[in-house]
Amino acid sequence: MKTRTIFLSLFLVGALCLTAIPAQAGSVRGVTDTSVKLACLVDFTGPGKFAGPPLAMGARMYVKYINDQGGIHGRKIDLVVEDNGILPNTTMQAAKKVIFKDGVFAIGFNLGSAGTSAIIPLCEDNQVVLMPHGANKKFYKPGNKWVFVPYATQFNMASRAVEYILSRDPKARIGIIYQDDSFGRDGLEGARAAAKFMKTRLVKEAPYKIGTIDMSPQMRMMKEADVDWILLWTYLPQTGAVLKERLKMGWDVKVIGDNTTAYRLIFPLIKQLAEGYLAVTPFVPWEDMPSEVIDMVKKYGDYEKVSKSPFPAPMYLACMAYFRAMIEGIKNAGRNLTPQTLIKGLESIKDLDMWGMCPNMTFGPKRHCGYFSSLVVRADAKNQRFVVVDPIKELVTPQY
Amino acid sequence: MGTFKVNYRQDTALFQTLWVKVWLGILVVLLIVSPIFLSRYQISILNEMGIAVIGALGLNLLTGFTGQISLCHGSFLAIGAYTSALLTSKLGIPFWLSFPLSGLMAAALGMIVAVPSLRLKGLYLALGTLAFGFIVEYVIFHWGLTKGDMGMAVRRISIYKFAFRTEKQHFYLITGFAAIAVISAKNIARSKIGRSFVAIRDRDIAAEAMGIPLAKYKVMAFAVSSFYAGVAGCLMAHYQKWIVPGNFDLSVSIAYIAMIIMGGLGTILGSVLGAILITGIPHGIVYLVDIFKESYPGLSGFIVDFKLGLFGLVIVLALLFEPKGLFGIYWRAKIYFKTWPFKY
Numbered sequence: 001m002k003t004r005t006i007f008l009s010l011f012l013v014g015a016l017c018l019t020a021i022p023a024q025a026g027s028v029r030g031v032t033d034t035s036v037k038l039a040c041l042v043d044f045t046g047p048g049k050f051a052g053p054p055l056a057m058g059a060r061m062y063v064k065y066i067n068d069q070g071g072i073h074g075r076k077i078d079l080v081v082e083d084n085g086i087l088p089n090t091t092m093q094a095a096k097k098v099i100f101k102d103g104v105f106a107i108g109f110n111l112g113s114a115g116t117s118a119i120i121p122l123c124e125d126n127q128v129v130l131m132p133h134g135a136n137k138k139f140y141k142p143g144n145k146w147v148f149v150p151y152a153t154q155f156n157m158a159s160r161a162v163e164y165i166l167s168r169d170p171k172a173r174i175g176i177i178y179q180d181d182s183f184g185r186d187g188l189e190g191a192r193a194a195a196k197f198m199k200t201r202l203v204k205e206a207p208y209k210i211g212t213i214d215m216s217p218q219m220r221m222m223k224e225a226d227v228d229w230i231l232l233w234t235y236l237p238q239t240g241a242v243l244k245e246r247l248k249m250g251w252d253v254k255v256i257g258d259n260t261t262a263y264r265l266i267f268p269l270i271k272q273l274a275e276g277y278l279a280v281t282p283f284v285p286w287e288d289m290p291s292e293v294i295d296m297v298k299k300y301g302d303y304e305k306v307s308k309s310p311f312p313a314p315m316y317l318a319c320m321a322y323f324r325a326m327i328e329g330i331k332n333a334g335r336n337l338t339p340q341t342l343i344k345g346l347e348s349i350k351d352l353d354m355w356g357m358c359p360n361m362t363f364g365p366k367r368h369c370g371y372f373s374s375l376v377v378r379a380d381a382k383n384q385r386f387v388v389v390d391p392i393k394e395l396v397t398p399q400y
Numbered sequence: 401m402g403t404f405k406v407n408y409r410q411d412t413a414l415f416q417t418l419w420v421k422v423w424l425g426i427l428v429v430l431l432i433v434s435p436i437f438l439s440r441y442q443i444s445i446l447n448e449m450g451i452a453v454i455g456a457l458g459l460n461l462l463t464g465f466t467g468q469i470s471l472c473h474g475s476f477l478a479i480g481a482y483t484s485a486l487l488t489s490k491l492g493i494p495f496w497l498s499f500p501l502s503g504l505m506a507a508a509l510g511m512i513v514a515v516p517s518l519r520l521k522g523l524y525l526a527l528g529t530l531a532f533g534f535i536v537e538y539v540i541f542h543w544g545l546t547k548g549d550m551g552m553a554v555r556r557i558s559i560y561k562f563a564f565r566t567e568k569q570h571f572y573l574i575t576g577f578a579a580i581a582v583i584s585a586k587n588i589a590r591s592k593i594g595r596s597f598v599a600i601r602d603r604d605i606a607a608e609a610m611g612i613p614l615a616k617y618k619v620m621a622f623a624v625s626s627f628y629a630g631v632a633g634c635l636m637a638h639y640q641k642w643i644v645p646g647n648f649d650l651s652v653s654i655a656y657i658a659m660i661i662m663g664g665l666g667t668i669l670g671s672v673l674g675a676i677l678i679t680g681i682p683h684g685i686v687y688l689v690d691i692f693k694e695s696y697p698g699l700s701g702f703i704v705d706f707k708l709g710l711f712g713l714v715i716v717l718a719l720l721f722e723p724k725g726l727f728g729i730y731w732r733a734k735i736y737f738k739t740w741p742f743k744y
Contacts, residue, residue, distance in 0.1 A: 045708055083707075088551075088646040090682075097686055100441030100567075114644045117551045121641035125565070138550055182550045 029126075030105030031337050035071075036330060037078040038063075039098040040319065041110040046085035048111060051315055054306075055133075056081045058319035059109060061301040066327055068300070073335045077327065080104055084115060091115025092122070099126050106342060108326040109133055109319050113182055120144060127339040129329075129346065131322050136186045140369040141400055146339075148346050150325040150361055150370035151318065154183055154258065157280045158190030158233060159397045160374045161256050164280070164390055165229050166198050175204035175227035177218045177242060179234055187233030187258060194397040203227055208238065215241040223251060232257035239277075240270045247273060256280065262377055264310055267384040275381035278389065282358045282374040283314035285386040292355040293317065317357055325361055325370060328352050359392050372399040412590045414583070431575055435568045443567040445683050450574035451636050452675035456659040457585045457668065458628025463657070464665035465594060466621040467601030468517055469526045472533035473629055474652030479506045479536065480630030481637035481648070482546055485554040488638075490545070495557050499634050506630025507623040514622035518615050533653060540645050551644030554637045570639055577635060581628060586668050588624065597621055598666070662718055664727025673726035681711055 030037035040059040044052040063079045071077060080102045084094035091112055098104045099122065106129040110116050116132035116139065123130045123146050130147050132139055137155035139147050152160075165172050176191050178184035188205060195201050204225035206218040215238055222230050230253055232239055239261045246253060255277060262279035264286075284290075286307065297303050297316070306316050325346070330337060332345030352361040352370075361370035376390035405411045415421045435443055459473045484502040487493040493501070516528045540546040557564040557573065564570055588594050596617045599607035608614050637643045655678055663674020685707045692699045703710065722728050 087649075088644045089652070092640065093682060093686075096441060096444050097683075100439065100444055101686075101690075114549050114551065114646050118640065118642050118644055118647065121553070125641075136550060182548060185548070 028105065028338050029099075029103045031075070034075055035078045036075045036337065037080060037102065037104045038323070038326065039080045039082060039102070039104040039107045039109075040323075041082050041084040041091065041094050041098070041107060041115075042319075043086040043111050044083040046087055046090060048086040051111060052083070054309065054315040055109065055111065055319040057301060057305075058316040059323050061297065061316070062320040062323045062327075064300045065296055066323075072327060072330050073337075075337075084111060086112040086115060088112075088114050088118040092118050095119040095122055099123075099128055104128070105337070106326060106339075107131065109322045113139075116147075120147060123147075129326075129339060129342050131326060133318065133322065134183070135369075136182050137189065137399075138186075140367070143368050145343065148325070148329075148363060148368050148370070150322050152259075152282045152359075152372055152374045153190075153369065154186035154233065155190035155193070156369075156372040156395065156399055157259055157282070157374050158187040158231065159194035159372075159395050159399065160376070160393070161231055161258075161280045162191050162194035163198070163396060164278075164376050165231075165254075165256065166194075166200065169228065172229050173203045173225070173227045174200075174229045174231055175206065175222045175225055176202050176231040177206045177208065177215065177222070177234060177238075178232075179238070180207040180209055184233045187231075190397075191231055191233075194395075197397040202231075208234075213237060213241055215245050218242075219245040219249060219251075222253070223249065227253065229254045229256065232261070234258070234261070236261050236263070236265060236269065240266070240273075243270055243273045243277065254278075256376070259283075259374070262386055263314075264384060264386075266379060267381060268310065272381050274379040277379040279377055279379070279386070280374050281314070281377060282371070282392075283317060284357055284375065284388060285377060286314070287385050288388060289317075290356040293357050321354060321358055321361075324354070325349065325352065325363075329363075367400075369399070414586060414590070435571050440567045443571050445680065447567065447570050447574050447639060449676050449679045450571070450578040451632050451639065452656075452659065452679045453578045453672050454581045454635070455629050455632035455656055456663065456671040456675040457581050458625040458632070459656045460660045460663075460665065460668070460671040461585060461588065461597065461628070462621050462625035464660050464667065464670070465589060465597040465601060466618065467604075468618060468621055469522065470513075470529045470622075470625070471526050471650070471653050471657075472513065472529040472536070473625075473656045474648040474650065475533040475536035476506045476510060476626040476629030477633030477636065477652065478540060478643075478645070478648035479509055479626075480633030481554075481643050482540055482552075482633075483630070484634040485552055485637050485643060486545060488555045489553065494559075495555070495638060496559055499631060502634035503627040503630040506633070507627040510622040510626025510629075511619050513626075514619040517618050517622065530650075533650060537645060537649065540648075546645075549645055551642055551647075554641050554643055556641060557638040574635055574639065577631070581631075582668060582672060585628075585671070589668060593617070593620065601666070658715055662715060662725050664725035667725075667727040669730060670725050670727035673730065677726060681714060682707070685710060 040056060042052040042055040043049050059079060063077045067076045080098055082094045082098050084091040108131055110130060111133050113134040113136045128146065131150055132147065133151060135149045135151055135153045137153050139149050162174065165174055176188060178188045191202055204221055204227060206221045208218055219242060232242060232255060239257050257279045259281035262281040266274045297306050328349050329342055329346035332348045333341035347363050347365050349361055349363045354360050359371035359373045363370060373392050373394050375388055375392045377386040378389045380387050403417050455477060462468050462470055480502040483505040484498040487498040487501060488495060513529060513532050517525050520528050541548055546552060564573055596612045599612055600614060600617055604614055659674035659678045660671055662677055664670025685703060689703050
C-alpha cells in the first residue's frame, strides 16, 4: 500500500513538472525588439528530398546577407529551417511545430502544393503569412489573404509556352502530355487558356499517372493527332522518356517543357537527346546569372557547390528570391511589425528588383502572385547548359 | 493479493477493481487540467493522438480481435472525412449530424469490403483490402466534388452556436470522443459480439461449429471497424479544416497497423498505447533534434536525415524485444507492483 502511494505521488509530481511549461510571452509571435523569426519548410526526408539542401542553403544565404547589413529596422532575421517531408501530413506537423513550438512570425517558403493546401487553414487561424513553392493558380485565384506566391505558377508558364509556340508558328497544331495531378492539370489549364485567347485550341491532351515511365501510348496519341508541337507538363524522367520515344519513332516533332526539367541533370540523363529541347522557366540559366547574384553566392554561400551542382542551381536562388520578397515586405511594414502590417508591406511591393535572375516582383491587394512572366531556354547538349532563346516577357493571356 | 471473481458479472465488469477506478479517475483529472499547463504545440500533439486512438481501436477490433487483416484503414478514414466535408459544405448539414453519418457511410462501405473476406484469408484478404484502398484513392483523386489532389476546405466544428476554434477546445472534444470510443470498444470486447470475434480469430471453423455465424460476425467486424475509422476521419477533417488525398494514403494504413502491433493486438489498452506511441515518435524526434540543434548540429542533422530509419528501428527493436507490444510491458509492470516485493 505504501509503495503504491509513493508511486502514485511520484507519478503525479512528475506529470505536473513535465507539463508545467510557461506560456509564450510577447505581443506579436516571432517578433522581438531585436529579431524576427521566419520559417523555411523544405523536404529533407520525403520524395522531394533532393531539393531540400539547395533550397535551405538559398534561404540561409540571403538571410545571412541581410543580417550582415544590420537586419531590417534593427531586427535580425532568425531563420528556422524545418523538414516538411513534402507530403500533406508531414507538412502539417512541420507547420504546427514552427508556429506553435518555435513561434515563427511567417513562413517564407513551403515546398509542395498539396502540403500547402493542407496548412492554409492553420496559417489563417494563426495569422501566419505563407509563401508556397510548387505553386498553383488556386493559391492566387481565388487566393487567400495570408498566401503570397513569389513565383510563376504552372498555369502562367504553360500559357507562356503556348504563346511562344504561336508567336513563331500561328497555325501550329499543339498537343499536351501532362501529369494527372494538380501540377500537370494547372499546366493544362494554362495551355488551354492561352490557346483559347489566341483563338485556337489544343488538338490532343494526353494525361499519364504519376510515376509512369513508358510514354509510348501518349506519344502514339500525339502522332495520330498529327501535332507539330508537344507541350510537356511532366517531370524529368517522363521528359526523358518522351525524348527517347521521339527518337525511336523517328519523328521530328518539336518539344517544349516546364521549369522542373530546365536543369543540368537532363544532360547526364539523356545526353545528346537533350539537344534542342526547349523549356519555360522564370530563372535565367546559371551561366547567365547577374554579377550581383554571383557575388552574393561567393560571399554568403558555397560557390563551388552551387556552380558545379549537376542540378538545380536555380533552386538555390528560387528560395533566395522568396526570402527577398518576404524581407522586402517586412521592410515595407516598418518598425511596427504585425501580421497585418506585413500583408500591407507585401502588397505594397512594386517592381522589386531581382537583379535580372528572374522577373521583378509586384504584389497588390488584389494581386498575390509576384510575377506571371517567364523565359524560354534551349538545351545545348554539347556544352551541357541551357541558353536563353526568348527573354523574360509579359504574357498577353489574362492570368486572373 | 489477487483479485478473485466469484461470478460472471464480476468477470465481465467494465472496471474490475477499485484501483482501476482510482487510476482512471486520476487520468480523467489529468486530462482535464493538462491543457492549462501544456503549450499549444503539445496540445496539438495530444489532439492528433486522440484521433489516432479512435482509428486504432477500430482496426484492433477487426485485426486484433477478429483476425481479419486490413490494408485499407486509411481509406475508411478518407471516406469519413470526405463524407462529412461534403455533407457540411454542400448540403449544409450540421456537424453533430454529419459526424455519425460519416461513420455510417464508412461502415456501409466496410460491409461491402467484408463480403470478399468471407472467402479470403490472410495475404489474399490483405491484397483485397489493398485494392479497395486504391479504388478509394482513385475516386477522391478524380471526382470533381472532392477537388483532386489540391483537396477541399472543411468547415470548422460547431455545435449549435458554439464554434470550436482553439487547440484547447478541440482537445476536450476529441478527448471526449476518444473516451467514448474506448468505452464502447471495451463494451464490444466483453460482450457476446466481442467473444465471437475472438472465437473467429482463434479458429473460425471451431467458432462456426459452436454456432457463431461467420458471415454475420465478419461483416459486423468490418462495419464496426470502418465506423470507428469513419468518425476518426471526420474529426480529423474538421480539426484540420482542409483535406487532401495525401492525408489518407497507404502509409496511413500501415501506420495504423504499426499502432496496433506495437500497442498489443487484441487489447483495448494496446490500441491506445500504440496510437500514442506511433503518433508521438515523429514529434519525439522533433524534440530530440531541437535539443541537439545548438550544441551538436551534426548529430541533429544526422537525426533529421535518418529519422525514418530511426522510426523503423524503434519499431523493429520493439517487436524483437517486446512482441506483445506496449500492453505486454504494461502487464508485466502491473504484475511487478501487485506482487512486490515478491517476484512473479
